[in-house]
Amino acid sequence: MSLRSTVDGILPTTLSKRVRQLCWPVWSTEHHRLRAPFRALLPAMLTFVSLAIVQTIIRDRFVHPVREILELTGIAVILIGAVLLSARIIDRRPVSGFGLSFDRDWWRSFVVGGLVATAINGGALVVALGADWATFTGVMRGSGDLPFLPAMGIVFGYVAFAAAWEEFVLRGTMVKNIAEGSSGFVPQWMAVSLAVALSTIAFAFLHGAKVTHLSQYGYYLIAGLVLSGVYVLTGELALSIGFHVFYNFTLSAIFGLGHSQQTPELLAVDIVGPSRWIGEEGLLFVSFAVLGGLLLVAYILRRDGKIELDDRVTRYGRR
Numbered sequence: 001m002s003l004r005s006t007v008d009g010i011l012p013t014t015l016s017k018r019v020r021q022l023c024w025p026v027w028s029t030e031h032h033r034l035r036a037p038f039r040a041l042l043p044a045m046l047t048f049v050s051l052a053i054v055q056t057i058i059r060d061r062f063v064h065p066v067r068e069i070l071e072l073t074g075i076a077v078i079l080i081g082a083v084l085l086s087a088r089i090i091d092r093r094p095v096s097g098f099g100l101s102f103d104r105d106w107w108r109s110f111v112v113g114g115l116v117a118t119a120i121n122g123g124a125l126v127v128a129l130g131a132d133w134a135t136f137t138g139v140m141r142g143s144g145d146l147p148f149l150p151a152m153g154i155v156f157g158y159v160a161f162a163a164a165w166e167e168f169v170l171r172g173t174m175v176k177n178i179a180e181g182s183s184g185f186v187p188q189w190m191a192v193s194l195a196v197a198l199s200t201i202a203f204a205f206l207h208g209a210k211v212t213h214l215s216q217y218g219y220y221l222i223a224g225l226v227l228s229g230v231y232v233l234t235g236e237l238a239l240s241i242g243f244h245v246f247y248n249f250t251l252s253a254i255f256g257l258g259h260s261q262q263t264p265e266l267l268a269v270d271i272v273g274p275s276r277w278i279g280e281e282g283l284l285f286v287s288f289a290v291l292g293g294l295l296l297v298a299y300i301l302r303r304d305g306k307i308e309l310d311d312r313v314t315r316y317g318r319r
Helices: 001-008 013-021 036-061 066-090 104-130 148-182 188-205 213-232 240-253 283-305
Strands: 134-139 266-271
Touching: 001 266, 036 066, 036 148, 066 148, 104 134, 104 240, 104 266, 104 283, 148 188, 148 213, 148 240, 188 213, 213 240, 213 283, 240 266
Parallel strands: none
Antiparallel strands: 134 266
């Protein structure tokens, strides 16, 4: 039973009409769901608060390595819950409508995104070593109390779920709903551009704790444009999730170039170069992030034979 029929059955006609008028800014009676701004923001807000609560409770009561395992489990449960809650209640669309089809083509694109991310981080390491901005110190370091492989497995799971969470709330729900909600008022390209811009700003703001100078936001703005760009060109989250997961994982855990992430390192290096070039938001990583975006666009062109906005980004498919 819809909200409208429920209200009509309980309240007199005049009063029920007034209630619908009051609900109009929040509720779409046509699609029987929340309006676009609420659909775009609620998953991010609810999951962010849930993650903060879970992390606070776990970090106050547990120590390494149990703490990390419990945090990983909490992130996984919250992410899966957010997808199901959004699909059934907030967005009222199938899970595939967020760009999570999980078919063979989806996984192929996920792998390509991961390979591109790994390649550009490997390139960054080669340049850093060649320019004497980093020195090689050993292999399989920093696993702490755990054996190296289990420690790497926990780190990968943590990074994977955290990156997938960001892609779901910032691209799958935010870009999707802003573009979908505004497409009826402005041309498609303008609706998508607005959605990408707002999502990219939100992405940069989410990483603001790492920023010590305003110019460093440029790195996160470029990364946000790359991740949002491949989403609106494909209508799927496969490339952006694959790229995001393996970029974060290989940068630190494989190639030892991480700054804020303290992880085990397959290849351990000491970073000794100027922060302008090889700091966490340095020009070296900015340049390779741009290269990664170009490689992803080249893959889309080769796969699809064209570069254009995917209609699924602005089209609503009911459950």
